[in-house]
Amino acid sequence: MYAALTSGGKDSVLSIQMAIDEGFDVGYIVCVRPENPDSYMFHSSNLDAVRLIAKRGRMEYVEIRSHGRKEEELADLKSGLEQLPITGLIAGAIASRYQYERVGEIASALSLEIFAPLWQRDPEWIMEQVAKRLDAIIVVCAADGLGDDLLGVHIDDTMIARLKRISSKNRIHIAGEGGEYETLTLNAPFYSEPIHWKEEERHISPGRSELILDGLW
Incomplete structure (x- = not known):
């Protein structure tokens, strides 16, 4: 177990x-x-x-x-x-x-x-697996180049390309391993159904923005 x-x-x-x-x-x-x-x-x-x-x-x-x-x-x-x-x-x-x-x-x-199957794996491969297998959204941004406009954005091929562009300029880890951003996984193959919410709010402060989901179900 x-x-x-x-x-x-x-x-x-x-x-x-x-x-x-x-x-x-x-x-x-x-x-x-x-x-x-x-x-x-x-x-x-x-x-x-x-x-x-x-x-x-x-x-x-x-x-x-x-x-x-x-x-x-x-x-x-x-x-x-x-x-x-x-x-x-x-x-x-x-x-x-x-x-x-x-x-x-x-x-x-x-x-x-x-x-720990992701340990020292190629970050681009990991992100590709996330986009292909999960439905994950960005809920925290905490690095240069990651504005609050990214809150709630789904990790897909378009978002990965955007993260790569930001990384080339601001040297962030594209998988957010340095705490540059955080995600929440709304769905995965082992979920019986996706996660939903009723309301959301954004907390914006210097250097950090967060999407808070309320009424989760």
């Missing part, structure tokens, strides 16, 4: 889908909810959607509360995971060695296998 770490973003949801495709028994979706929006490890945007993702995938939802302070949040994650009857952990890390190594340390301490 595997547990999947996810904030509902494209990378972790794609990793869950790849695990299911390979026959893994994914029984739990684990969401760490940090009080600190600038958490080193975990996203904080639109986390209410993760419970719905678990329901859509017929998985048990597990929420771990954390202050979001560096390193302490890892102890919170470990404490939450050691309560689960699992043998493995699924992570969506791409290139962040900080995230990958720390999740690996927790997995090792708990004698868990780790499945």
Whole structure:
């Protein structure tokens, strides 16, 4: 039995889908909810959607509360995971060695296998898979060249081409691995139906813009 770490973003949801495709028994979706929006490890945007993702995938939802302070949040994650009857952990890390190594340390301490199918894969290949297999939208922009006009835009071939152009000028990671942007996955093959919402609002501040979805269902 595997547990999947996810904030509902494209990378972790794609990793869950790849695990299911390979026959893994994914029984739990684990969401760490940090009080600190600038958490080193975990996203904080639109986390209410993760419970719905678990329901859509017929998985048990597990929420771990954390202050979001560096390193302490890892102890919170470990404490939450050691309560689960699992043998493995699924992570969506791409290139962040900080995230990958720390999740690996927790997995090792708990004698868990780790499945991170996107680790050090070509970012363009990852984005192509996201566009082909998922329906993901941008919900946070936090880098030069990424304006609030991108909020709510779906990750498709046109958006990928735009990210490449922005990357060539502003040197962003096209998959957002450096925190340049965050996504929410509205649909995936393992969902029983897409995620919907009733209302939305935009919070715009210097250096960061966020799309908040309300009335999720």
